[in-house]
Structure formats: structure tokens, C-alpha cells
Amino acid sequence: MISDLRVALFSGNYSYQRDGANKALNKLVAYLERQGIPVLVFSPTVKSAPFEHDGTLVSAPSFAIPGRSEYRLGLPLNAKLKRDILAFAPSLIHLSAPDWLNHSALSFAERENIPRVASFHTRFDTYLDHYGLGWLAGRCRDRMAAFYGRCDEVFVPCQSMADALREEGILDGPTKRWGRGIDHGRFSREYRDMDWRRAQGFKDTDVVVSFVGRLVREKGLCHFADMMDQLHSRGLPVKALIVGDGPEKTTVAKRLPGAVMTGHVSGTDLSRAYASSDLFINPSLTETFGNVTLEAMASGVAAICAEATGSADLIEHNLNGLLVEKPNGTLLANAAARLIESPDHREKLAYAGRQTSHHYDWDSVLAEVVEGYLDVVGLAESDQRHRAPLAA
Secondary structure, rough: OHOOEEEEEEEEOOOOOOHHHHHHHHHHHHHHHHOOOOEEEEEOOOOOOOOOOOOOEEEOOOOOOOOOOEEEEEEEOOOOHHHHHHHHHEEEEEEEEOOOOHHHHHHHHHHHHOOOEEEEEOOHHHHHHHHOOHHHHHHHHHHOOOOHOOOEEEOOOOOOHHHHHOOOOOOOOOOOOOOOOOOOOOOOHHHEEEEEEHOOOOOOEEEEEEOOOOOOHHHOOOHHHHHHHHHHHHOOOOOEEEEEOOOOHHHHHOOOOHHHHHEOOOOOHHHHHOOOOOOEEEEOOOOOOHHHHHHHHHHEEEEEEEEEHHHHOOOOOOOOEEEEEEOOHHHHHHHHHHHHHHHHHHHHHHHHHHHHOOOHHHHHHHHHHHHHHHHHHHHHHHHHHHHHHHOO
């Protein structure tokens, strides 16, 4: 029963650096608490978090990751954290990253015979090529497979992601879908604001091409920059809008000197930035779902995305957006030019994208997660009852 659920959630980054994974996890915790389900979150923390997190958070010892110091690596459970978990008495442990902290929590759950699930958020193995560590990708996939294989259930964000993970041998056990929702009060065509565009230096005749997300190599920013160069060389009236922050900020600014770079924005400022652009580009091949793509679609902006996991579930090519196979600057520029030169087709795709976004509702999506929890806990209880007579 739902009243029996008590969830201990483990995260590598729950509150200190805003990204798609912790947005989803915070949404989940807030929903669980609204349903009266106790939750305790364990994660690395920093002294001055950039946003207010949901739920009760227990700080886990950690250190800054070399080369990516904005992120922290959680250490294995110490005696205090183990006592905290036992005092909380979870009926289920939810793991969200195959790091040291989560590995340790998984082993602890096994020893204490606590049901455990995992949610898949990040293709860490695909990041390595962008940092000269591609030779480690196979070993990384093996470790991920070993981690997820020890869980009773794995939640994946979309079918294309599940298919890819199975094909690559990372998943072979039970899975359930944990999709994503959209807040239609925050992301809407109604936020389009020509005065805001003018204040940023855009002309009314400019076609504003946006990128929204963390400014990191794995997001395909090099392809976005190459695309803008080609569009300019074709004489098209385009200007780039870069929304986000990250370690590649200086590189992007040098590569796209004419771009408007807002840095990290949130709330109404983010809503306005999405809706006030004319084209949205997601060139990343590493997305597990693509929250930014769904937000752009809800905002009434035609989306052009890499044909990759996540985007392939959101977009039907040439019906509610465009997909580009194996994107590079030329292929992205060809797709963008097609919509720049045909405003009617661009608007048709934008309208269809808005309609698609209405099928994504947070409460419905999160209710499915709770159902998955109950299935796992029920199976664990049934298994314990089955074993009890044999042990007598």
C-alpha cells in the first residue's frame, strides 16, 4: 500500500548544480511528499546552493571532480549515513547514478534486504570521447551494466533510451518507463516578447536560433557553432541566442562573437527566452530524454534535433519538428535553412510541437513511478513470504 512506502533516494547532484537529472528528481520528491510518502535524500552538497531543493536532504561526504569541478563525487556510505538510513527505515531505496555513493547504497540495500530501484539519467560512457577518454567507454559500460543488473527495477526516461541500453548490454533486467512532464504555466507561446528581443539587440527581421542548456562539450556546441557559420555564409538573417552557463562559456563566446549569451536564467526569464526565439536547436547525441526540447516545443518554437535517444521519442520528423541523423554543421544548417526560408512550414511544426507537449504531464508521469515502487515492494514482500517456510 502507498501508506507503507518510505523512500531513501541517492543522488550524485541533487541541489548544487542545476541540470535535467536533478530537476526530475526534485519533481519526484515534491510529488512523493504531496502523496504523504516520506522521503529522505542523500547527496553531495555545497555551502551555497544555486536553488532551493525539495524535501529533506542529508549531506554526503564528497570531493570536486578533477577537470569538472562544478560537479562533486560522493564517497561511499560512512557509519553515520548508515545509521541515518536504518533510523529512517526505508521500504525502498532509489538510486540515480552509478557513482561511489550509489554503489555503496546498493550494497547496503542488498545486505539489509531492502528493495532497490534505479533511474537512468546520464550516458556517462558517451561523455568520455569529448574529453579524450574514449578508450574508457567500454569499461564504463561494463560497470554501469553491473550496477543496474543488481537492481530490482530500472526506470528509463523513454523507449529509445531503453532500446539503446539493451542493445549495448547496459540493461538486461526489468525496466519501467519514467518519462518527463512539462509545466505549461511556465513554458508557453504566451511568453513571446518582441520588446525583450529588441532589448537583447535582435532586429524584428532576425531569425533567432536558440540553444538552451549546460555549456559543456557533450551538448554538441561545436556543431551548433558550425551551423551558425554556414547560415551566415548563405546570407540568412540569423542570430544565435545561447541560454545557459558552464565550463565552455568562454569557448562559445569566442566561437560565436555575435551571439547573445544570457548565462543561466530561470523563471519568467527562461520562459521568455524560449518563446521569443524562432528556431530551437538540440545537437546533442548524449541526451537521455531532452527536457529542453520538450520545453521549447511547449513554448511554440520549431525544434531541430539530433536523431538520438530522447529526441527520437519526442519528435516525428517533419510533423512536429525535424530530426538530423549524425548531425554536423552542414546537416544542421540545411535543416535550419529549410525552416528559415519557409516561415509557414516553421509555424506548422511549432504548432504541432505545442500539441505534442500537451501529452506530457508531471503528475501522470510521477504516478507511474509510485506504481513501479509498489510493484517492486510488493514483489519483495511476496518473495519474503515465499521464503519464510523454507527457512523454518
